[in-house]
Amino acid sequence: MRVGFIGVGTMGAPMARRLKAAGFDTRFYARRPDVIDALQAAGLVHVDRIETLASEVDVVFLCLPDDTVVEEVCGGRVLPFLRSGGVVIDHSTVSPYTSRSLEARAKERGIAYLDAPVSGGPMGAEAGTLAIMVGGDREAFERCRPLFEATGRHIFYLGSSGAGNIAKLVNQLIIGVTQGALVEGFVLGARMGLDPAELYRVLSVSTGDSAMLHRSIAQAVLRRDFSPRFTVDLLHKDLRLVNDLGRRERVRLLAGSLAEQLYREAAAAGLGSEDIAALIKPLEQLSGVVVQGNEVPR
Amino acid sequence: MRVGFIGVGTMGAPMARRLKAAGFDTRFYARRPDVIDALQAAGLVHVDRIETLASEVDVVFLCLPDDTVVEEVCGGRVLPFLRSGGVVIDHSTVSPYTSRSLEARAKERGIAYLDAPVSGGPMGAEAGTLAIMVGGDREAFERCRPLFEATGRHIFYLGSSGAGNIAKLVNQLIIGVTQGALVEGFVLGARMGLDPAELYRVLSVSTGDSAMLHRSIAQAVLRRDFSPRFTVDLLHKDLRLVNDLGRRERVRLLAGSLAEQLYREAAAAGLGSEDIAALIKPLEQLSGVVVQGNEVPR
Numbered sequence: 001m002r003v004g005f006i007g008v009g010t011m012g013a014p015m016a017r018r019l020k021a022a023g024f025d026t027r028f029y030a031r032r033p034d035v036i037d038a039l040q041a042a043g044l045v046h047v048d049r050i051e052t053l054a055s056e057v058d059v060v061f062l063c064l065p066d067d068t069v070v071e072e073v074c075g076g077r078v079l080p081f082l083r084s085g086g087v088v089i090d091h092s093t094v095s096p097y098t099s100r101s102l103e104a105r106a107k108e109r110g111i112a113y114l115d116a117p118v119s120g121g122p123m124g125a126e127a128g129t130l131a132i133m134v135g136g137d138r139e140a141f142e143r144c145r146p147l148f149e150a151t152g153r154h155i156f157y158l159g160s161s162g163a164g165n166i167a168k169l170v171n172q173l174i175i176g177v178t179q180g181a182l183v184e185g186f187v188l189g190a191r192m193g194l195d196p197a198e199l200y201r202v203l204s205v206s207t208g209d210s211a212m213l214h215r216s217i218a219q220a221v222l223r224r225d226f227s228p229r230f231t232v233d234l235l236h237k238d239l240r241l242v243n244d245l246g247r248r249e250r251v252r253l254l255a256g257s258l259a260e261q262l263y264r265e266a267a268a269a270g271l272g273s274e275d276i277a278a279l280i281k282p283l284e285q286l287s288g289v290v291v292q293g294n295e296v297p298r
Numbered sequence: 299m300r301v302g303f304i305g306v307g308t309m310g311a312p313m314a315r316r317l318k319a320a321g322f323d324t325r326f327y328a329r330r331p332d333v334i335d336a337l338q339a340a341g342l343v344h345v346d347r348i349e350t351l352a353s354e355v356d357v358v359f360l361c362l363p364d365d366t367v368v369e370e371v372c373g374g375r376v377l378p379f380l381r382s383g384g385v386v387i388d389h390s391t392v393s394p395y396t397s398r399s400l401e402a403r404a405k406e407r408g409i410a411y412l413d414a415p416v417s418g419g420p421m422g423a424e425a426g427t428l429a430i431m432v433g434g435d436r437e438a439f440e441r442c443r444p445l446f447e448a449t450g451r452h453i454f455y456l457g458s459s460g461a462g463n464i465a466k467l468v469n470q471l472i473i474g475v476t477q478g479a480l481v482e483g484f485v486l487g488a489r490m491g492l493d494p495a496e497l498y499r500v501l502s503v504s505t506g507d508s509a510m511l512h513r514s515i516a517q518a519v520l521r522r523d524f525s526p527r528f529t530v531d532l533l534h535k536d537l538r539l540v541n542d543l544g545r546r547e548r549v550r551l552l553a554g555s556l557a558e559q560l561y562r563e564a565a566a567a568g569l570g571s572e573d574i575a576a577l578i579k580p581l582e583q584l585s586g587v588v589v590q591g592n593e594v595p596r
Contacts, residue, residue: 180475184549188468189465195456199468203456210510211507252581286550
């Protein structure tokens with residue numbers, strides 16, 4: 001099976017490498033010379049036009065930043081060129097409404113479109129341990145299972161088109177809000193004299209434990225390492241999407257709305273391209289404390 | 299060493315039993331005949347007045363619902379009767395300002411007062427696996443370590459008086475907010491057609507994983523079992539305390555304020571004595587969905 005990867009960024013590049021390593025003839029589209037060189041060195045074939053790539057493969061992978069880019073790339077430059085019977089696997093996190101609209105257009109051309117957002121970050125992508133949340137045609141999903149197994153450890157088929165993105169956006173709602181609570185808790189604790197590293201150890205064995213505690217507090221805040229694994233701008237975008245779902249479905253998302261506003265504030269403070277853990281910085285500044293401590297994550 | 303336990307409720311009773319099982323001469327105060335019978339059957343000695351109990355032991359344990367009760371019991375009926383050189387170990391979750399005030403009054407009488415709130419719930423208390431967060435005199439803490447080891451697995455000395463309650467209230471802030479996010483996420487997911495049990499499985503291997511996901515979603519919401527392990531009223535009280543800290547210390551707690559209001563809403567809806575997972579019920583009602591599914595927690 002020939003596969004083509006579009007969107008070889010922080011997440012996409014390691015996923016494309018894993019597909020190649022699993023034995024699939026893997027082609028990719030990219031423009032940056034350093035990205036092209038690195039993937040070519042790993043044995044992947046560079047193709048310099050999206051339309052050409054789409055016409056050469058059985059399955060097109062997308063891993064793109066937002067709905068607008070996915071619409072433009074998939075709707076305009078992939079679907080018209082991919083063969084009938086082909087599959088698009090979209091690892092981007094977008095609105096389920098975007099997924100459903102693209103699936104309908106794909107179907108008209110005999111193409112299956114699976115929304116398949118992931119969780120686990122660049123480290124999960126490198127290690128092939130991602131969680132993958134898939135929506136769309138079940139038969140196409142089963143055919144593509146070996147591809148998902150090359151990049152993910154936990155693979156979920158969740159239902160018809162859009163179901164993958166609904167689950168992913170629920171995850172993003174939860175991490176956005178949890179991060180907001182962690183920020184407030186650590187700033188308050190530091191302000192009142194607790195050692196942040198010790199507070200982290202307490203919470204990690206208490207009911208306040210969470211994946212975000214380890215990811216954002218231990219690995220980022222305590223070390224003051226805000227290099228982006230997942231940026232403030234991207235989570236802000238996801239929170240806008242989930243609140244849009246709430247509006248359309250008439251589900252009141254008070255915590256979700258607050259989280260969106262907190263990330264908007266962080267973006268407005270110039271932190272948009274930093275890691276989501278940088279959400280702590282505006283509150284630290286307001287409160288006159290810095291949450292710091294050397295902590296090796298478990 | 300003779301110890302006396304005051305407040306043998308859902309948390310206190312199993313903790314008192316573990317002290318007895320660890321070999322300490324354990325006395326207790328209680329009024330309900332069924333509670334008295336059960337603890338006497340386990341070999342603990344019943345004492346029918348708090349003042350008498352305090353005068354007979356070296357260490358008094360408190361595990362009481364709120365600041366007012368702790369003030370009244372400890373300030374009015376324990377400290378005047380406990381011998382000089384004695385220790386009060388207060389497992390109640392109260393304001394650190396209350397802890398500091400009681401410690402000062404205890405000190406005047408030559409008594410050490412340790413604030414030592416816990417995390418882990420009734421199951422952790424039964425199993426002796428609680429996290430215990432201790433503030434107060436370090437030397438008294440070290441002397442009491444064998445007592446803490448009878449009831450807890452993770453024992454933290456966090457600093458001077460009040461430090462235990464600061465850490466505990468940070469934990470409560472985080473669980474209150476996280477629970478709010480989980481409620482919104484699961485109601486939205488169910489409303490959009492996802493299977494809640496499958497959504498739980500997805501989140502449990504994604505960045506949205508948390509202790510609260512397992513505790514409140516898998517063990518309570520999916521099984522529709524809202525029998526109280528920790529009540530809405532008690533978490534509402536803790537959230538009021540942590541927001542009070544934010545006010546006094548001038549730390550902006552937007553997520554904390556929202557969580558307090560969500561629990562107030564749940565209490566006003568008549569859910570005060572149900573488990574904190576019942577926070578989902580008002581939003582389910584507003585949204586016209588019920589989040590349900592049989593799920594065995596890990």
